[in-house]
Amino acid sequence: MPVTLDPECIFCRIIAGQAEASLVYRDDSTTAFMDIYPVTPGHVLLVPNSHASDLGHLTDEYGSQLFIIGRRVAQSMRRCGLRCEGINFFLADGQAAGQTVFHVHLHIIPRYRGDGFGIHRKPGFGPPPREELQAIAESLRGALRQSGWAD
Numbered sequence: 293m294p295v296t297l298d299p300e301c302i303f304c305r306i307i308a309g310q311a312e313a314s315l316v317y318r319d320d321s322t323t324a325f326m327d328i329y330p331v332t333p334g335h336v337l338l339v340p341n342s343h344a345s346d347l348g349h350l351t352d353e354y355g356s357q358l359f360i361i362g363r364r365v366a367q368s369m370r371r372c373g374l375r376c377e378g379i380n381f382f383l384a385d386g387q388a389a390g391q392t393v394f395h396v397h398l399h400i401i402p403r404y405r406g407d408g409f410g411i412h413r414k415p416g417f418g419p420p421p422r423e424e425l426q427a428i429a430e431s432l433r434g435a436l437r438q439s440g441w442a443d
Contacts, residue, residue, distance in 0.1 A: 335400070340358060
């Protein structure tokens with residue numbers, strides 16, 4: 293896969309060996325390293341080796357590899373002695389979603405009861421009416437068809 297790097301991007305500098313990182317895995321398409329602000333011990337970041345600032349710039353090939361390698365890293369977390377009763381994959385796409393480094397990255401987070409991490413819903417959260425779900429689903433189907441990603 294062709295690789296392009298952004299010299300201003302910390303993850304690109306890690307990929308190029310120009311910034312310090314505790315590497316976990318590396319191949320032609322992905323690099324995994326320890327998060328320097330871990331949610332739990334063992335928290336890994338997995339990045340495509342070619343710069344993509346967001347999911348819209350990520351190729352299908354690199355996206356597929358992220359999840360293939362992410363699954364392998366997750367399985368290894370369960371085997372290596374980390375406290376790991378479960379695993380979360382988390383990917384923030386865009387500032388409103390919490391993305392702070394604008395190079396696509398998949399967080400692979402080992403989880404255990406009482407670790408303090410979680411997704412919290414606002415008070416009064418409940419399912420919307422079925423009509424609202426149907427309208428959104430129809431809109432998404434239309435956008436997928438327009439993009440040539442669905443029949």
